[in-house]
Each structure stands twice: as structure tokens, then as C-alpha cells.
Amino acid sequence: MTDASTESREELVMQTVEQRRELVNEAIEEDLPIVKPERLYEASRYLLDAGGKRLRPTVLLLVADSLADVEPMSEAYRKFPALDGTELDVMAAAVSIEVIQSFTLIHDDIMDDDDLRRGVPAVHQAYDVETAILAGDTLYSKAFEIMLDTGASPERCVRALDVLASTCTKICEGQALDVAFEERPDVLPEEYLEMIENKTAVLYGAAAKVPAVLLGADDEVVEELYQYGIDVGRAFQIQDDVLDLTVPSEQLGKQRGSDLVENKQTIITLHARKQGVDVDSLVETDDVGDVTEAEIDAAVARLEDAGSIDYAREKAQELVQRGKDRLGVLPDNESRYLLEEIADYLIERGH
């Protein structure tokens, strides 16, 4: 298998996630049905139903296929063969991870006062802040209930729940650091990387680790897969920071440059600051509603001149390479190849 070109890679990855997305979406409807009180569950499902690539579930299902060394998607994910011959529902684990992702987005949008998400109003806008808090809280416990339903042995179930709980704690810590960094001009790059590890990368880590735990893989395999998720998750966040500056608003589903307007620290602004760029005065307003495209264009030009956007791209590239190298613990098969392609795609994607 040779490396795909960027275009054919994007096509391959899109095909890979699309094939699984339908299954994942069906599973979400099954595992998180809209029951009474309906308004609560509708609000809980609203963002899940609004779209999303299902990248984390795709990573989880690919790790399962690769570890079991079966043809991708050849086995039913609801009755998946563990390494010891027992059967388990890896799809439930995939749904659980996606449900956690959705809960964090709902609460983050309240905290960051972001009105749009996936091109539709955020939950606190479509409903209200109270309902959005509660919808997030409901998804939180539902994710644990769903993860309890894989049919794995109690030993493995406990380990998977441990991953889920500590992942959620780290996401909260990461979000708290992200908010705190807005007030601090002196954030170190290491601190930033720690923040995005917690805020974003740990959920990719969990997506790659949980199936290994559930299937009964060796500890070394479990740990390397976790680190694969951490590496590509960090790269994913750095690419997000790049995209926030370089992709048109309608394609992003929110205002381009909103990180700059809201004084969010990113690896890009930290680099630029070190190069002597006065990052704080790049955009005058603090309100995404007031900023002009021309202002954003000028700010991006200055960051490009300082080499800060290229620096971020290189950093992401480095992390993706490291992540791919870790996949050596998996059998050499089609699913492992697809996990490598996804890693590359994460930093090549345009949105």
C-alpha cells in the first residue's frame, strides 16, 4: 500500500467515515432514543442530529477491526469478536464517545458564547441556556449508561468506564485552562500543548484506547493506541486553529477569525508573540458580530509574515507522523492503513 495523494486521501477518508456514519447514526437513535420528557431528549439529540463527521467513532471502529484483524466492516459491530472469542457491542462504545463529544460542545458553546455550531444555532440559542445545560448533563450520564452496555466482562467494562471518567475530567481541566489563558499573555507553548491535550486530544485517545481495552488487547498495545489518539488529537486541534484563520466563514459554519476576536491563545498566536507581533491589537473588536473580513485578512497576513501559520502546520505534521508510527502495534491490515490515512487527513482537511 502506497501513500495516497492529498485528493485521493481525502476521498478515501470521506468514504471511510461516510460508510460508518450511517451505522453510527442508526446506533445513536437506538442508544439515545427520544423518550419522556421529550423536550429534554430532543435538545440532547439536536446537535448530534445536526451533523458531524463521526470521526471519533470511526477511529474506534477501525481500531476494533484492525485489532480483530478482520476485513473492515465485515463483522457486526453490535456483536463484535473480542480477542478471546467472546462477543461485544463496540458500536455502543463508539456512540458513548460521540455522546461525550456532543455534551462538551453544548456546554462549551454556552461558556464561549458561540451562537453557531455546524451551521445551525447552538443548543442554548435553539432552546435556552437552562435546557442546554441540562441537555449536556443528560448526555453525560447517558454516555456512561451506554458504555455500560457493551456486554464486555466486568473487568474490561470497569477499565473502559475508568477511561471515560478520567477523559471527562481532563476535558473539563482543559476547558478551564483555555478560558484562563484568554486573560494571560504569557502562556508558554508547553502549557498550550497541555491544554489542547486535555481539551481535545484525550477524547481521540479514548476513542483509540477503549476498543483495545474492550477487546482484551495487551497493555502495551492499549497504551500506544491511546498515545496515537493523543498525537493526532493534538494535531487536529492545531489544524482547527489554522482553519479558524484560513477558511471562509460559510465553510467553517462560524465567523472566520473568531479565535482572534475572542483573544483565544493558539499555537499560532503564541508563536507570533515570540516573533514580536503585537497579537492583542491584530483585531480591535472583542465582538465577532463587529469584525470585518478586511480586518481578518490583514491579521492573517501578519501572522503569515511572522511564519506562525507555517509553524503550526509543521507542528501538526510532526505530531501526525509520531501518531502514525505508534500504529506499529496493530496487525498490518487495511484498517490500520485507514487509521494512518485519517491521521494525515486531519491536518490536510479544509474544514
Add this chain to the structure above:
Amino acid sequence: MTDASTESREELVMQTVEQRRELVNEAIEEDLPIVKPERLYEASRYLLDAGGKRLRPTVLLLVADSLADVEPMSEAYRKFPALDGTELDVMAAAVSIEVIQSFTLIHDDIMDDDDLRRGVPAVHQAYDVETAILAGDTLYSKAFEIMLDTGASPERCVRALDVLASTCTKICEGQALDVAFEERPDVLPEEYLEMIENKTAVLYGAAAKVPAVLLGADDEVVEELYQYGIDVGRAFQIQDDVLDLTVPSEQLGKQRGSDLVENKQTIITLHARKQGVDVDSLVETDDVGDVTEAEIDAAVARLEDAGSIDYAREKAQELVQRGKDRLGVLPDNESRYLLEEIADYLIERGH
């Protein structure tokens, strides 16, 4: 052992919770230390440190003592003898339940726009809404992490986590119903009782059930203890509704009559409505800051005339009796007696 009088009962129960409170508070500091990012963990601990009787942990520890049939507090709760001779940390389970309670209070205060709690500013007032959301989210996952640390067998651990997760889901459903009921004048008493079962009673149910699961009690015992918690938890909520009308604001730690001002449905207003009282016009304002003591006094007098407050007291009495009867599944010992006394106390307490 004979029934205590109300005064000596209050003394006995206060002594019982006080003896355990110190141990529980120490355990909270151990299991939920203030680590980095400090501001997040300080906010998470703020309400836990502000007080609280620790009633739910006390119930949990008493059930453990009773089931193990040991002298109350004679065994170390961190190394507690399960029924099969293994050792486990029941204190971690007690902390986990209290941490869930604290998370729900923090988010509820944001949703209900309540500024005071336990006589101090609510977390979203002492910090800000963003931090309060995140502090609640952190406590949420921490509760699962702490419950994972009891040292119980994986089988029992999974069951305890299942109780915890489904309890949290029900609490969210109950809170959603509570909010929805504010807009509905036609709530049925059964609907109200279902709402408070979910919003309040399930956490008492979990406090009584989890130690039985962890110690390895029979299923029938586990179920009866759960129902004990549900019964007394419902009674507790009804008493809360009575106290909101009958106890001075400074003793309540918040404005007396705030439920009426905020149009909250309670068993009292539902009864009064059925008696023909125009509940919606009992208090003119919708803002707790605007209401006068005289208005509240007049409203309470009308509810008393309609027999609605007595009706609530009788309902609570009935539930407490049913709950106490369920304790027959426990060995006849001092801890069981104390669980009966706590049930009585819950509807006799003045705050």
C-alpha cells in the same frame, strides 16, 4: 428501643450526622483535592466546603454498618468488611454520592437563577456562570472516578456505576420536568410525585442501594433499600416544599416563599388549586427580590386555610412510614434504628 420524642430525635440524628460529617469532610478533601487548575477545583469544592449536613453519606454509611451488622462506626469505612469477607472503601461511595449532589445543586442554581445556597452566594455568583457550569461538569466525572475507587470486585463496581449513571439521568429528567411544570397549571399530583422521585428521591435511593450492592447483599435487600431511599427522599422533598413557606429566610439561607414567587409547582400548590385557590395570584411579583414578608404571610395563610400545608405534611408522614417498614430487610441493630430515626427526622426538621 422505643420511639424518641421529636426533640431527642433531632438531637440523636444531629449527633449521628455530626459524628460522620467530620469523617466525610476529611474524605472529600482526600478524594477531591484542589489540584491544577486550582480555580476550577476551588470552584468545584466551594459548595461542598460551604456546609451541608451530609445526610446522604450518613444514610450510606449507616446502611453499610447495618448490613455488616457491626457497631456503628466501629469499622474503618475505608477498609470496610463486605459480607464475603473482602474489604472495601465504602467512604469513597459516600463521597461520590455527595459529589453528585453538589454538582446538581451548582447547575440547578444556574437554571433556577438562585443566588444564595447554604447562606452563601451560589457558585455562579461567587465565580461566574462559565466556571459554575464547568465546576459541575468536573464534579460529575469525579463522582464516577471516586466510585471506581472503592476496591469492590469488578462485578459489584459495574453495578454501582450503573446505579450512579442511571441516577444522574433521572435527576436530569426530574429537573426538566420541574422546569416544564412552571408553565403548566394542570400538573397532576402523580406527575408531581414522579418529578420529585426523579429530581430528589433517586439520590437517596442510590445512597441506600449502593452500599448494599458493594457489600454483596441479596437482590431483594438491594431493592428494598432502594425503595426506602425513594420513599424518604420523596418525603424529604415534600418537607422542603413545606419549609420553603414556613421557615424564616435567614434560617432557610434563601428567600422564604421563593417557590411561590417563581411559580414552582409543589404538592402544596397542586392541592390548593384543587381546593379552588387561585394559586397564580397568591404572589404578584415573579422576582424574589421584590416580594415582601407580608405578601408571603398572606399567601401562606390562604394555603393553610385550604388545608394544603397539612395535606403535604400527611403525605410526607405516609411516605416515611412506608420507607421505615422496608428496613425490615436489615438486621435488627443500632444502625437500622438510626435509619428509622433519620426518616422521621427528615419530615420533622425545621431547616
